Amino acid sequence: MKQGAQVGKFGDHIRGLREKRAGFDSAFSLRQVATRCGITPAYLSRVERDEVPPPGEETLVKLADELDEDRDVMLALAGKISSDLRAVILARPRLFAELIRALKSAPEHAVLRIVREVRDGDW
Template identity: 40%
Template structure:
C-alpha cells in the first residue's frame, strides 16, 4: 500500500473518529477482521496487502466506495472485471475519459 493510500485511510478514519470513538484504529481493525497493528501499518504506507473482501469491509467502515479503494491500490473488483469482458469498448472509452480529464483536454 502506498503512503498516499495510507494517508487517505487515516484521514477518513480520523474524521469519523471525531464524532465517534467507534472509529479508533483498534475498533475499525477488529470490525474488518485484521489486527490493529496491520491497519496501522497500512495507514503509515508500509508494504501491506488487503484482500478484496477486507478492502470492501474497510470501505464500508469508512463510508467510501470500495471500487475507489481498490483502484487506489491498482486492483479491480470481480464485478468490474466482468464488466470489462462484457463491454470492453465501453470500458476503454471511460478509461480514455479518465486519462484525458473531465474537460476532454
C-alpha cells in the same frame, strides 16, 4: 512494496478517513475499526503507515463500508479493481478501453447521466 497503489497515498487516505471520524466518534479508533473489519489493529496500523501493501479485495470492501467510502474508489486507490468490474472489462477489453478513454475528459455529471441515471416513466 506497493504494486499499483500510489506510494504514500493509500495509507494516508485510510488514516485520514478514519481519523476524521474518530474525532467525533470513539467507535472509529484503530482497534475498533480493525476488529469490525476482521483484521488486527497492528496490521491496520501498518496499512495506514504504508508499511505493507494494501489488503485484499474483501478487506478493502469492509474498510470502504466501515468508513463510508465508495467501494470502487477504495479499490482504485489500492491499485485494484473489483472482481466483477474485471470480469466486465475482460469480456470486451478493447471496447471498454475505448469507452474509458472517450469518457476521460467528460465532466462527472455528464458521465453519471450517460451511464447511470435511472429514468422515471409513467406509472
